[in-house]
Amino acid sequence: MSLVHYYPGDSFFHKLDPRVKMLWLACMFVLSFIFNHPLHLGVLFISVLFLWIYMKIPFSELKLFFKALTIVAIVTFFFQLLFYPGEHAIVSFSIPRWIPYFGGVTAITIEGLVNGIAMVLRLFIIVLTMPVITMSTSLEHLIISLIRMGMPYEIAFAATTALNLVPVLQSDALKIIDAQKARAFTALERGSFKDKIKAYVPLIVPLMVGSLKKGQQLEVAMESRAFGAYESRTYLTEIRMRSIDYVFAAFFVIITILCLALRILKGFGAFRL
Amino acid sequence: MVRRRGRIAEVHVAYIAISAAVTTAAAYIPMFPVIGAGSMMSAGMIVVPLVGILLGPTAGTLAVAIGAFLGQIVAPYGAIFGLITFLCPMTNAFVASLLAFRKWKEGICALGLTILMWYVITSIKWAGDPYASVRWYFPFLHLASFASLLIMRGKIGEWIEGLDPKKVPIGIFLSALAGLLAEHMVGNAIYVGIYSGPARVYAFVLSIYWIERLLGAIGATLVGTPLLIALYKARVEIGPWSLREG
Incomplete structure (x- = not known):
């Protein structure tokens, strides 16, 4: 039984060159890092989920991810909710100072709540994007693309x-x-x-x-078997970039640069009250 | 220098492949729970610095990088930093191997850089956080390890290479601890950088991390001492006594 879960398919994403998929992965990583507004991160998250569904990856795989990430997500959310410094309180209370670690916490703030949601979304985006590639690309093609x-x-x-x-x-x-x-x-x-x-x-x-x-x-x-006898070698399978691969590579890069520029110049994707 | 075919830094690719497989397989052997994170520390914590000590800075780091990267592919739900998760164990193997192979200046610099990265990232991300002062004393064990390496210098590599049963454990403990702490620092810096881990969380982590890392180093010492001696007697062509140049 193979350790790598690969689900062959006929979808558009399956047919993309593995190098373009890796570029997409890098762009998604950068975008999830640029944005800290839950709305923008939510859009990214939904796009990743949509890809999972479009590529017909079994729901059992997704369930496994959610199950594995639940505790980390809950811990991350509560740490942000309780400890993120904010000024706009939603609920005020007072935890006695003598309670270790939590003592002195006086409010749950909007900033903490929003940041908590944003960080959980970021966690799921970062973790769910890599399997999109490994589940839609055979290991052979993945290795050849790295070569x-x-x-x-x-x-x-x-x-x-x-x-x-x-x-x-x-x-x-x-x-x-x-x-x-x-x-x-x-x-x-x-x-x-x-x-x-x-x-x-x-x-x-x-x-x-x-x-x-x-x-x-x-x-x-x-x-x-004279491993390494020849400097260059041929491979049984070859991969070649098609024009559609170049188009999509350019599209991913342009979108990422655009979002980065808008973030820096106009605060696009940043959460501000 | 003529590069011998099929080898990377004088280590045959077969050993790199096997060590990468051991790194990946060890990640499936649970050891003890990580308090507060809902996950388990695996035997990979013991194996990673030992792979670095056995194969050296280039081949060992590469083997761990490959093993950790494969682990991310096989079990991607554990890769909470996404594609860059493998950088943490890779740093561990790198620092431990530099110290074992008598490149103590580079090892100390590498550990120092990880501590510096922590201070820089937390200074940026925790600006305005009332609990930000925790960043100064959080890496107390890392700073202690750094200081001990400055004192020990090349002795760690000498002890490991000499295979004296009384000195090998000390050498392995110090190099494994430095590796584990470097990995810890990289992981925390990435966590603060990507997930904006608040400063107050680290007051909690402060009371736990040193126990985990010391246990990992003790485990690496308990396993590594008989392992290195066994490999030397089995005439396997790896280890600082076999691979170190000059």
């Missing part, structure tokens, strides 16, 4: 090999845990906190030594 952008082939090879080896190492880790349990080693489950920290030694040391031994074997296999 075309100048990444050395050795790094691309290391990345794809590492991805293929992760399930093998996870399986090795489980085998090591079972082998230790068969030797009545149960500190990982039942020991004190100190025992649990020590318990990672008989897990991680064999895992790393075994992995590096595998690395030795891989090195021999690669050398026997």
Whole structure:
């Protein structure tokens, strides 16, 4: 089972060159950083959600994200709500000073509320945009696009090999845990906190030594196949930018620069009371 | 200098790939909960500085960068800083490896830069915040680590390379701690920069982070000491004794 969740499709976004998708990702990151008004961030968030739906990514994936981010989002929101310095109080109260960390908080302000919503939206935008690319682009195309952008082939090879080896190492880790349990080693489950920290030694040391031994074997296999013998190499799959890719790349860049200029000159996307 | 094919900074690509895979896999082994964040610290906290110590500043940092980046792709809901999340563990491996490979000046500069970045970003983002003064004493452990590195200098690398069972743990502890603290500083600076983390939150984090980082460094020491000695005896061609030039 592949670790990377890729959902092939026929949508317009699926067909875009991976490099243009990465440019889109960078632009979305910049835009989410430029804006701090919940309205503008909300528009960005809805556009990302729309892409998820348009690309027909299963709802179970989105649910997984929301589930994983719920606590971080709630903590982020409440930190902003209670601690963001503001002048326009919505609700005034007084938390006794003797209460640790929260003591002395006297009001929930509009600035805190708005900033809380904005930061949660920013969190979801930043986290939800990257999977749009990985779920709409095969790993092969993703790696080739990175190579075309100048990444050395050795790094691309290391990345794809590492991805293929992760399930093998996870399986090795489980085998090591079972082998230790068969030797009545149960500190990982039942020991004190100190025992649990020590318990990672008989897990991680064999895992790393075994992995590096595998690395030795891989090195021999690669050398026997003359890895790196040629400076340049060909690939089974190629990617080429089409004119529509250039058009969209230019569109993303122009929109980002425009928004940045408007933000600086006119305060577009900034929250002000 | 003739570049040996299939190698990056004298480390074969196979070791970089394996170490990247170990970094990604370790992120799935939970260790202890992060208080207040609703998530778990993983064994990656132990593995990342050790990968840096074993493979060196270039290959080790690259392996961790690849592993962390793959982790973002495999489990993107954990990448709360988006595409740049991998910069944090990458900084960890970089600083730890510089100290282990006797490039202590560069290591100290790298840690110092992360602390400086924290002061600059918090000075900008917390302007007008009544609790902004927390930024000065928040990195107390980072400053203590910085000071200890200035005192120890190249001894950390000597101890790790010498493989003396009494001195290796100290070397690993100091380099892993410096790496973990550098990672922590980068993460906090990014959090304040992107999510406008308010100053008051850090009064809360102040009482917790030093425990987490010290536990991570202790874990790296407990795992790293037998690991380095085992790898040396197994004649695996990595580690400061094998890779360091001159």
